[in-house]
Amino acid sequence: MLDLKNRLQRITHLNQAAAVLEWDQETHMPEGAEESRARQVGTLRSLAHEMLTAEETVSLLEKASPESDIDSDLVRVVRRDIDKATRVPSSLIAEMAEASGRSKSAWMKARGTNDFSLFAPHLEHILELAVKHAEALGYDESPYDALLDQYEEGMTTRQVNEVFESVKKDLIPIVKQIADAPQISDAPAHGDFPVDRQWDFGLRVAQELGYDLNCGRQDVSAHPFSTTFSITDVRITTRSDERFFNPAFFGTLHEAGHAMYEQGIDLALEGLPLADGTSLGMHESQSRLWENLVGRSADFWKHYYPQAQQLFPEALSGVSGDAFYKAINSVSASPVRVEADEVTYNLHIMLRFELEQEMIAGRISVADLPAAWNDRMESWLGIRPENDTDGVLQDIHWSLGAIGYFPTYALGNLMSVQLFNAAERDIPALNEQIATGQFAPLLGWLRSNVHQYGRRRSANELLEKATGSTLNAAPWLDYIRQKFGALYGF
Numbered sequence: 306m307l308d309l310k311n312r313l314q315r316i317t318h319l320n321q322a323a324a325v326l327e328w329d330q331e332t333h334m335p336e337g338a339e340e341s342r343a344r345q346v347g348t349l350r351s352l353a354h355e356m357l358t359a360e361e362t363v364s365l366l367e368k369a370s371p372e373s374d375i376d377s378d379l380v381r382v383v384r385r386d387i388d389k390a391t392r393v394p395s396s397l398i399a400e401m402a403e404a405s406g407r408s409k410s411a412w413m414k415a416r417g418t419n420d421f422s423l424f425a426p427h428l429e430h431i432l433e434l435a436v437k438h439a440e441a442l443g444y445d446e447s448p449y450d451a452l453l454d455q456y457e458e459g460m461t462t463r464q465v466n467e468v469f470e471s472v473k474k475d476l477i478p479i480v481k482q483i484a485d486a487p488q489i490s491d492a493p494a495h496g497d498f499p500v501d502r503q504w505d506f507g508l509r510v511a512q513e514l515g516y517d518l519n520c521g522r523q524d525v526s527a528h529p530f531s532t533t534f535s536i537t538d539v540r541i542t543t544r545s546d547e548r549f550f551n552p553a554f555f556g557t558l559h560e561a562g563h564a565m566y567e568q569g570i571d572l573a574l575e576g577l578p579l580a581d582g583t584s585l586g587m588h589e590s591q592s593r594l595w596e597n598l599v600g601r602s603a604d605f606w607k608h609y610y611p612q613a614q615q616l617f618p619e620a621l622s623g624v625s626g627d628a629f630y631k632a633i634n635s636v637s638a639s640p641v642r643v644e645a646d647e648v649t650y651n652l653h654i655m656l657r658f659e660l661e662q663e664m665i666a667g668r669i670s671v672a673d674l675p676a677a678w679n680d681r682m683e684s685w686l687g688i689r690p691e692n693d694t695d696g697v698l699q700d701i702h703w704s705l706g707a708i709g710y711f712p713t714y715a716l717g718n719l720m721s722v723q724l725f726n727a728a729e730r731d732i733p734a735l736n737e738q739i740a741t742g743q744f745a746p747l748l749g750w751l752r753s754n755v756h757q758y759g760r761r762r763s764a765n766e767l768l769e770k771a772t773g774s775t776l777n778a779a780p781w782l783d784y785i786r787q788k789f790g791a792l793y794g795f
């Protein structure tokens with residue numbers, strides 16, 4: 306086992322080094338380094354892939370004699386990883402990594418100048434490579450199945466469509482009820498919020514939730530994200546708007562949720578393929594839990610609103626806590642996913658999910674994508690983006706080659722409520738603790754039931770053990786009805 310672990314750690318270190326370069330690319334890298342950085346990342350990713358699929362690794366895996374439960378889980382997971390990896394040539398891995406490096410830079414320029422044409426050829430190439438990747442991996446029904454499986458293992462396109470349809474059936478009437486009710490003003494969240502104070506407040510709160518800055522840091526990026534170089538080095542980014550409170554604060558809480566998951570993985574898994582989130586849906590459940598179920602709750606702001614008033618007197622001195630709570634939870638259609646309210650957010654995800662399927666199937670061209678995006682946004686949410694920066698260019702994911710990623714956001718929403726309900730069941734005073742700024746019991750519960758396992762347990766296994774149920778949309782829908790029914794009087 307020791308020889309296998311040593312080899313796997315070397316492979317992990319190559320991928321972690323690539324992650325450092327990718328983080329730098331989005332935070333500090335000079336623009337002129339685009340081409341060289343793409344080649345550097347491509348080299349590291351392809352080397353890691355070649356080492357994983359090499360005969361030496363396979364031989365060590367076959368000879369391995371597990372001496373513990375962790376060893377047994379490691380052998381099982383690595384065997385599955387190698388099975389997938391051996392289907393994909395390292396040349397394709399390198400090509401995908403290089404294409405992503407160039408595409409990210411093109412996306413940033415396109416987004417900054419509101420010029421989709423700068424990104425379009427890169428997206429076409431990304432889609433071509435995604436189809437090649439799907440064909441190499443293999444699938445039963447749809448190429449999209451193979452892409453989705455990279456992020457939510459075992460989940461099929463058909464299953465996601467069924468779950469989303471069940472949500473949509475109940476969600477659309479709720480959206481209509483809210484639209485027909487007296488509207489809540491979000492004005493208290495708009496005003497004079499100096500960026501430096503937003504930064505300090507958000508980062509301090511993230512630390513109080515449990516994000517360990519001794520093993521992490523926060524930087525600025527065009528699109529908030531978290532990234533992991535090891536269990537002891539997990540970084541986040543955010544972006545600020547001096548006239549709007551929500552993006553920076555809730556962006557920080559969201560990414561800190563991801564980071565706390567990674568920081569909570571059992572240190573015995575450090576350097577091994579097991580030291581990662583078990584699925585992106587489960588990962589998203591952690592970010593959405595801290596951002597929404599905690600960070601947008603009335604209990605949370607009982608504790609933090611007096612502090613916010615002191616920090617931002619220009620905007621909040623004459624605003625009651627109740628008015629602020631309503632403002633940060635107001636429901637109104639927004640063209641921007643990361644600024645969407647809890648109720649309409651899943652519709653943003655379903656839109657992207659449908660467009661991805663259509664692009665992979667060749668039913669929609671990249672050239673027609675901006676118009677298709679805007680038409681669907683208008684049909685579903687009643688608004689039309691004023692430009693491509695707030696429309697088809699708003700998300701970084703397609704530039705990363707992450708086709709199949711978006712559905713996990715909505716799946717994570719559903720999981721977050723299942724987990725929070727279970728935590729409330731097991732921690733009777735949870736809401737009172739949140740109201741007094743005590744977050745250690747909740748974080749400890751998540752550490753025990755989710756974080757520590759890394760990839761040793763699947764998302765469904767974790768859900769079933771912690772909550773008594775596998776993926777279920779009903780708790781999320783109940784939560785939405787109760788919270789927003791109270792806010793909007795229906």
